[in-house]
Amino acid sequence: MIEAREWEQEQERLSEVSAKLEDRIGEIEPEIEGLNEQAVDIRRKFWEEVSVSTSTNEDFEESVYSIEQQEALLSERERSHQNKVRKYHKLKRLSESPYFGRIDFREDGTGFAESVYIGVSSFVDNDGLEFLIYDWRTPIASLYYDHSPGRADYETPNGSISGKMELKRQYQIRDRQILNVFDTSDTIGDELLQQVLGGAADNRMKSIVATIQKEQNAIIREDKSRMVIVQGAAGSGKTSAALQRVAYLLYSQRDRLRADQVVLFSPNPMFNGYVSTVLPELGEENMKQTTFQEYLERRLGQAFALEDPFDQMEYVLSQSSDPGYEARLSGIRYKASSGFLQEMQRYVEGLERGGMKFRALTFRGRELVSAERMRELFYGYNASLRTANRLAKLQEWLLAEVKRLEREERYAKWVDEGLNYIDTEQYEEAYGELHQERHVFEFSEQYAAARARLNGTRRLDEGDFDFSERQEAWLRKDLAREAFEPLKRGVKRMTFVDVTALYMQLFDQEQSPESDRVSSEAGASALPPCWNEIGRQTRAKLERGELYCEDATPYLYLKEMVEGLRSSSDIRQVFVDEGQDYSAFQYAFFKKMFPSARMTVLGDFSQAIFTQSTELSGPDSPLVHLYGAADTRVFRLNRSYRSTREIVGFTKALLPEAADIEPFDREGAKPLLIGAESPKQKAELIAAHLKQLQAEGFDSIGIVTRTAAEAREALEQLAALGCQDLKEITKTTPEFKKGTLILPVYLAKGVEFDAVLIYDASANAYNRESERKLFYTACTRAMHRLTLFCIADPTPFIDNADLSLYDSAAAAQ
Numbered sequence: 164m165i166e167a168r169e170w171e172q173e174q175e176r177l178s179e180v181s182a183k184l185e186d187r188i189g190e191i192e193p194e195i196e197g198l199n200e201q202a203v204d205i206r207r208k209f210w211e212e213v214s215v216s217t218s219t220n221e222d223f224e225e226s227v228y229s230i231e232q233q234e235a236l237l238s239e240r241e242r243s244h245q246n247k248v249r250k251y252h253k254l255k256r257l258s259e260s261p262y263f264g265r266i267d268f269r270e271d272g273t274g275f276a277e278s279v280y281i282g283v284s285s286f287v288d289n290d291g292l293e294f295l296i297y298d299w300r301t302p303i304a305s306l307y308y309d310h311s312p313g314r315a316d317y318e319t320p321n322g323s324i325s326g327k328m329e330l331k332r333q334y335q336i337r338d339r340q341i342l343n344v345f346d347t348s349d350t351i352g353d354e355l356l357q358q359v360l361g362g363a364a365d366n367r368m369k370s371i372v373a374t375i376q377k378e379q380n381a382i383i384r385e386d387k388s389r390m391v392i393v394q395g396a397a398g399s400g401k402t403s404a405a406l407q408r409v410a411y412l413l414y415s416q417r418d419r420l421r422a423d424q425v426v427l428f429s430p431n432p433m434f435n436g437y438v439s440t441v442l443p444e445l446g447e448e449n450m451k452q453t454t455f456q457e458y459l460e461r462r463l464g465q466a467f468a469l470e471d472p473f474d475q476m477e478y479v480l481s482q483s484s485d486p487g488y489e490a491r492l493s494g495i496r497y498k499a500s501s502g503f504l505q506e507m508q509r510y511v512e513g514l515e516r517g518g519m520k521f522r523a524l525t526f527r528g529r530e531l532v533s534a535e536r537m538r539e540l541f542y543g544y545n546a547s548l549r550t551a552n553r554l555a556k557l558q559e560w561l562l563a564e565v566k567r568l569e570r571e572e573r574y575a576k577w578v579d580e581g582l583n584y585i586d587t588e589q590y591e592e593a594y595g596e597l598h599q600e601r602h603v604f605e606f607s608e609q610y611a612a613a614r615a616r617l618n619g620t621r622r623l624d625e626g627d628f629d630f631s632e633r634q635e636a637w638l639r640k641d642l643a644r645e646a647f648e649p650l651k652r653g654v655k656r657m658t659f660v661d662v663t664a665l666y667m668q669l670f671d672q673e674q675s676p677e678s679d680r681v682s683s684e685a686g687a688s689a690l691p692p693c694w695n696e697i698g699r700q701t702r703a704k705l706e707r708g709e710l711y712c713e714d715a716t717p718y719l720y721l722k723e724m725v726e727g728l729r730s731s732s733d734i735r736q737v738f739v740d741e742g743q744d745y746s747a748f749q750y751a752f753f754k755k756m757f758p759s760a761r762m763t764v765l766g767d768f769s770q771a772i773f774t775q776s777t778e779l780s781g782p783d784s785p786l787v788h789l790y791g792a793a794d795t796r797v798f799r800l801n802r803s804y805r806s807t808r809e810i811v812g813f814t815k816a817l818l819p820e821a822a823d824i825e826p827f828d829r830e831g832a833k834p835l836l837i838g839a840e841s842p843k844q845k846a847e848l849i850a851a852h853l854k855q856l857q858a859e860g861f862d863s864i865g866i867v868t869r870t871a872a873e874a875r876e877a878l879e880q881l882a883a884l885g886c887q888d889l890k891e892i893t894k895t896t897p898e899f900k901k902g903t904l905i906l907p908v909y910l911a912k913g914v915e916f917d918a919v920l921i922y923d924a925s926a927n928a929y930n931r932e933s934e935r936k937l938f939y940t941a942c943t944r945a946m947h948r949l950t951l952f953c954i955a956d957p958t959p960f961i962d963n964a965d966l967s968l969y970d971s972a973a974a975a976q
């Protein structure tokens with residue numbers, strides 16, 4: 164705390180700045196309202212003011228010009244309106260809490276220290292000279308995040324500036340009143356962070372702008388590398404830093420980066436809502452948010468029923484007795500691997516020499532162009548042409564061929580018959596079309612007649628226009644055109660390439676029964692265990708018009724590699740959260756899909772709960788290879804901000820690789836393990852504990868289960884025991900609500916709760932080594948309290964947790 168006198172001075176300054184903000188808002192407000200009315204007015208009068216005249220060419224041009232002018236004027240007004248509105252909202256936001264930090268910095272060579280007040284955006288005094296508030300993203304503001312009082316420097320576009328930081332101060336301000344002021348010697352004062360982290364969880368993520376940590380700031384401001392990888396412990400602020408980074412980039416590159424050129428891939432649709440308020444809170448427009456599954460659905464959803472990652476997860480967790488289980492798991496791993504990616508790349512190259520698969524073009528049950536003919540043409544093109552280019556040539560040929568066949572078809576029997584069923588509408592259309600032609604005809608006829616008169620000759624074709632013949636010809640053409648339309652559309656979409664057969668062909672090679680692992684044809688990679696069964700499962704699924712989750716990306720990759728990629732070069736920044744859950748294929752895909760983008764991938768290999776997963780930063784990481792080590796920067800975050808010291812102490816004992824995680828120093832109760840004797844008793848204990856937590860004031864509680872079926876069971880049991888307001892979260896729930904949620908671990912990814920209850924931590928439930936990370940992920944969702952329930956023995960995953968790390972309670976009989 165600071166002295167009373169200083170506090171008073173700070174309050175005085177705050178009041179002054181607030182008053183200036185109010186004045187500025189007062190100046191802009193009428194303008195905003197005026198602009199609003201103007202825009203509506205111009206739109207309303209738009210068509211009144213432009214009279215469209217088509218009587219002469221000049222008139223018509225005049226009208227078009229006038230419309231264009233009006234439109235340009237309107238767009239300009241709207242743009243300036245939007246800018247003003249944005250400015251207005253920024254001022255409003257500032258007026259609620261103008262700043263959160265201050266540094267006094269004496270630049271070397273100057274005789275005075277400047278006081279730099281830092282807030283969510285800049286505010287300059289009316290004279291235009293004095294910055295009353297600096298935006299947190301300005302170069303000088305980085306001092307606040309990176310240094311303690313003493314020698315300090317910061318980077319600007321023109322080089323480094325050094326000096327001495329004489330003061331570093333933090334504020335908590337509400338309604339223009341200072342609630343708290345802290346002077347700090349630390350990089351960012353622990354006191355403020357303590358307060359922020361001690362607060363309750365929300366159903367929306369919060370901006371961390373006032374308490375960004377030095378190691379997070381480095382991630383936020385990194386702007387040299389093409390690829391930024393963040394491997395960070397659970398709760399270390401990866402998602403928070405990512406969102407701040409988006410806001411930073413939108414500011415620092417405001418002349419060349421728009422919010423709609425930034426895309427964030429989230430782990431599930433609910434997560435989109437969870438993080439959607441952060442950027443607007445920082446005064447920025449939201450970026451595009453999507454899930455990879457949504458993208459796959461858009462690209463493949465019409466052709467196949469796609470399995471989503473959550474159904475795949477449910478299968479992996481609950482169908483271990485299925486006879487094909489081992490093969491499926493082996494397939495999931497293989498189909499996500501760099502080995503399969505390389506195999507696929509070799510395969511696509513090989514298609515230039517042989518093995519292409521085509522689908523014949525058929526029409527009314529007749530084969531128009533056989534697959535064989537297409538193959539001949541394809542392999543007859545210049546051998547130096549790539550597959551996609553040859554396909555483009557073939558496509559051109561096919562379109563011409565289809566048009567030729569369509570012309571021939573006009574006199575086919577079915578068209579003769581079709582003429583008998585022409586309705587009046589079609590006749591009218593034909594009449595109309597011919598009538599238009601008639602004008603042209605008449606004009607040329609008149610012209611020819613005039614010439615004939617002038618030359619004193621007679622035309623041979625005079626008067627030979629036969630309307631009914633022409634009408635029939637028109638109708639025949641129309642019938643054939645309509646019937647051929649789907650075929651033409653198909654050729655344009657390249658449906659003549661049999662991608663399904665091409666994909667299946669990848670699995671054709673038989674594995675010898677005596678060997679589980681044999682070298683593939685190319686000799687560079689080995690086939691995975693249960694290879695033959697993997698092939699059988701893959702083919703059977705495809706034949707049903709379905710795609711396993713693990714097949715969707717490789718399938719699309721193959722399709723794109725063969726047919727030529729449709730990329731989005733407009734996207735400039737791609738963010739991937741929960742990056743450990745994406746396969747090597749998906750990363751190769753991102754690179755191809757967004758050729759002009761830089762990438763930021765955030766994740767935690769300790770939370771790799773899906774069977775397919777990618778190590779983010781090790782030597783084998785496909786991510787590091789994606790753009791090359793020189794253009795890649797890896798950051799590590801080891802400090803966990805989410806959970807209390809006690810919870811972090813317990814969770815880090817669950818996983819050997821979590822050993823070096825440091826908790827932020829915030830105290831709380833030890834995790835509690837409660838043993839029950841029967842499922843019924845377990846449910847009763849959970850119900851009682853829930854009531855106790857609610858009575859203590861926790862209003863964000865997560866009951867985390869292994870599977871969706873278990874979540875349903877939990878809901879029924881607890882509701883029967885009188886627990887109120889329980890909300891079940893399924894993969895189709897559109898957004899998180901505050902309260903007591905019951906959900907499977909894989910849907911709790913990335914989110915947090917005041918208190919987490921592990922619904923079943925028994926040895927029976929969690930015992931397979933492959934589920935250790937699943938269990939770890941569940942426990943690391945807790946901020947303040949973690950309680951685990953089990954029947955008989957607890958999961959062996961806690962064997963390494965020293966008994967001092969948690970409390971145990973057996974059920975009272």
Ligand SMILES: Nc1ncnc2c1ncn2[C@@H]1O[C@H](COP(=O)(O)OP(=O)(O)OP(=O)(O)O)[C@@H](O)[C@H]1O
Pocket residue numbers: 356359360369371374375376379395396397398399400401402403404767770804805912913914915943
């Ligand atoms: N610098 C910070 N100041 C205040 N709060 C922070 C800071 N960094 C992280 N937090 C808080 O810590 C919690 C965890 O942050 P976040 O969800 O971003 O972590 P994460 O690394 O993405 O976690 P996970 O991998 O478990 O999804 C959030 O409540 C966030 O607000």
